[in-house]
Amino acid sequence: MITPDYVRMMTGYSTEMNRRIYAAAALMTDEQRKQDRGLFWKSLHGTLNHLVWGDMQWMSRFTNSEKPPVGGKQSDSLFDDFAALRCAREAMDARLTIWAGAVDDAWLASDQRWHSGAAGRDMTAPRQMLMVHFFNHQTHHRGQAHAALTAFGHDPGDTDLFLIIGGP
Numbered sequence: 001m002i003t004p005d006y007v008r009m010m011t012g013y014s015t016e017m018n019r020r021i022y023a024a025a026a027l028m029t030d031e032q033r034k035q036d037r038g039l040f041w042k043s044l045h046g047t048l049n050h051l052v053w054g055d056m057q058w059m060s061r062f063t064n065s066e067k068p069p070v071g072g073k074q075s076d077s078l079f080d081d082f083a084a085l086r087c088a089r090e091a092m093d094a095r096l097t098i099w100a101g102a103v104d105d106a107w108l109a110s111d112q113r114w115h116s117g118a119a120g121r122d123m124t125a126p127r128q129m130l131m132v133h134f135f136n137h138q139t140h141h142r143g144q145a146h147a148a149l150t151a152f153g154h155d156p157g158d159t160d161l162f163l164i165i166g167g168p
């Protein structure tokens with residue numbers, strides 16, 4: 001069962017991994033970050049944009065807050081400037097940490113209703129399952145970012161959850 005502690009643990013993991021990914025990405029040129037590397041969102045920059053966009057989109061659903069200013073198909077171009085993208089990532093991680101601290105069992109036990117632009121219809125799903133999707137989506141695309149960074153010779157470090165959260 002997905003618990004509030006799971007949400008907080010995964011938020012902490014995501015925040016730390018984002019810090020590592022962005023620190024490594026900052027060592028690259030803008031041209032390198034924006035180079036098509038064959039990732040789903042083509043470039044490292046596009047992938048990092050999509051991750052911020054995805055978190056914005058789900059938070060708009062979970063907290064009834066403002067949606068991202070662009071649709072999913074444009075999510076790779078949310079921010080052109082890396083410094084602005086990094087600031088948005090840091091702000092989103094801070095927001096997620098506050099939100100995760102307020103998640104409780106009752107909220108997790110209920111269903112989430114939203115309109116999916118990707119599916120083109122209204123959706124309803126258990127929030128516990130959506131938490132798994134939310135964090136899995138982040139991990140999936142951060143894995144692509146990690147591979148792109150490694151290909152450029154920049155090592156963001158270990159990605160194992162037990163080493164990040166429970167380790168030294």
